[in-house]
Amino acid sequence: MSAPxxxxxxxxxxPFRVAARWPEMRGVVTLALEPVGGPPLGFAPGxxxxxxxxxxxxxxxxxxxxxxxxxxxxxxEVGAVTRALCAAEPGEVLGVRGPFGSDWALPAAQGxxxxxxxxxxxxxxxxxxxxxxxxxRDRDGRISxxxxxxxxxxxxFLDELRALAxxxxxxxxxxxxxxxxxxxxxxxxxxxxxPDAPFDPSNATALVCGPEVMMRFTAEALLARGVPAERxxxxxxxxxxxxxxxxxxxxxxxxxxxxxxxIFRYERVRRFIxxxxx
Amino acid sequence: MESTSLEQLLAxxxxxxxxxxxxxxxxxxxxxxxxxxxxxxxxxxxxxxxxFYLVRAGRVALEIEAPGRGSLxxxxxxxxxxxxxxxxxxxxxxxxxxxxxxxxxxxxxxAACLRQKADDDPRLGYELMKSxxxxxxxxxxxxxxxxLDLYSDVRTG
Numbered sequence: 001m002s003a004p005x006x007x008x009x010x011x012x013x014x015p016f017r018v019a020a021r022w023p024e025m026r027g028v029v030t031l032a033l034e035p036v037g038g039p040p041l042g043f044a045p046g047x048x049x050x051x052x053x054x055x056x057x058x059x060x061x062x063x064x065x066x067x068x069x070x071x072x073x074x075x076x077e078v079g080a081v082t083r084a085l086c087a088a089e090p091g092e093v094l095g096v097r098g099p100f101g102s103d104w105a106l107p108a109a110q111g112x113x114x115x116x117x118x119x120x121x122x123x124x125x126x127x128x129x130x131x132x133x134x135x136x137r138d139r140d141g142r143i144s145x146x147x148x149x150x151x152x153x154x155x156x157f158l159d160e161l162r163a164l165a166x167x168x169x170x171x172x173x174x175x176x177x178x179x180x181x182x183x184x185x186x187x188x189x190x191x192x193x194x195p196d197a198p199f200d201p202s203n204a205t206a207l208v209c210g211p212e213v214m215m216r217f218t219a220e221a222l223l224a225r226g227v228p229a230e231r232x233x234x235x236x237x238x239x240x241x242x243x244x245x246x247x248x249x250x251x252x253x254x255x256x257x258x259x260x261x262x263i264f265r266y267e268r269v270r271r272f273i274x275x276x277x278x
Numbered sequence: 279m280e281s282t283s284l285e286q287l288l289a290x291x292x293x294x295x296x297x298x299x300x301x302x303x304x305x306x307x308x309x310x311x312x313x314x315x316x317x318x319x320x321x322x323x324x325x326x327x328x329x330f331y332l333v334r335a336g337r338v339a340l341e342i343e344a345p346g347r348g349s350l351x352x353x354x355x356x357x358x359x360x361x362x363x364x365x366x367x368x369x370x371x372x373x374x375x376x377x378x379x380x381x382x383x384x385x386x387x388x389a390a391c392l393r394q395k396a397d398d399d400p401r402l403g404y405e406l407m408k409s410x411x412x413x414x415x416x417x418x419x420x421x422x423x424x425x426l427d428l429y430s431d432v433r434t435g
Contacts, residue, residue: 078435081435119428179350183351184337187339187351188353189424
């Protein structure tokens with residue numbers, strides 16, 4: 001008995017060619033991917049794909065932007081598959097499934113202040129949202145972009161952050177855990193930037209992405225400032241394999257991160273996020 | 279006259295939020311407005327801790343000089359924050375350098391004056407200690423969280 005083609009489609013990778021590749025910082029590379037035939041990849045900010053290095057393996061990678069019709073994916077080298085992806089040269093073909101998952105729901109933030117909080121490589125899945133917010137000239141509400149990293153050398157998209165800081169419509173603050181001589185910005189973890197960010201907590205939406213412990217501290221700081229839990233969005237990360245909620249590898253309490261997330265309202269995940277067994 | 283305006287100014291800051299007008303007047307009597315250019319030191323490691331500062335505008339970096347590595351910033355204090363804890367505890371010596379990362383306006387308080395008033399009025403002293411205990415707890419929490427190395431990537435794949 002054979003499965004219908006449409007049921008298999010999400011599991012079949014489409015071939016995408018590496019159109020360009022550039023290093024972002026030590027161990028982190030961005031690939032610009034274009035389809036080998038077929039339509040371009042449509043996506044909503046916050047979604048991810050499953051990237052397949054043929055003969056090595058497949059991993060979930062968030063989409064970090066679009067450029068000249070190509071989809072951008074920013075990858076940190078943390079194992080065999082990501083090492084192969086980071087090493088992919090222009091012209092090589094990779095497999096792409098997706099995009100998958102929930103998104104940052106930007107239309108729901110229309111008319112509200114938006115606070116974007118990113119830690120480490122969490123800037124990557126937030127960049128399409130930031131670009132979308134900035135490009136929307138009609139939108140009301142202030143935009144705050146708060147970024148934390150281990151050190152100045154670990155700041156992703158630093159040139160883009162600098163350009164955003166020059167935009168009078170935005171409040172941009174960047175902090176590091178460990179400063180080197182010459183760093184004149186704040187030193188501390190990113191939740192410490194929340195009390196001074198210019199937004200009205202009663203009418204704000206927060207988009208948060210980074211390692212889970214960082215998101216927990218950030219969400220609690222946002223709650224302390226008065227942002228309701230239903231308007232704090234966090235991007236969860238678990239061991240995603242099938243990406244369509246079948247295999248169960250990414251189960252998080254009653255949710256599957258790949259299918260129900262990766263972006264959740266904090267009120268949905270708050271009671272599980274600090275549970276050691278989940 | 280100046281202490282009256284300083285008292286009103288202090289009332290606007292959360293750090294002094296628990297204090298009533300009479301206490302604020304006493305504390306304001308030990309304070310004065312100060313300005314530091316970018317790069318200027320509020321105090322230096324090892325010197326006598328004879329003041330503390332409420333930052334009204336700007337950023338102050340707490341630094342330690344590491345041989346061969348230069349000045350390392352261990353923390354920063356922004357507008358509304360307090361710089362200087364060592365004035366409370368013997369031997370009243372600064373543990374770090376405090377340098378203005380950008381032009382800083384601050385209220386500087388005379389430590390001996392404040393310690394005397396706290397000794398004379400233990401209730402005032404207790405209120406002040408509660409405020410500083412809050413600062414210490416927040417900085418200890420911050421240091422602990424940074425020890426976690428929040429941004430490290432533990433994934434493989």
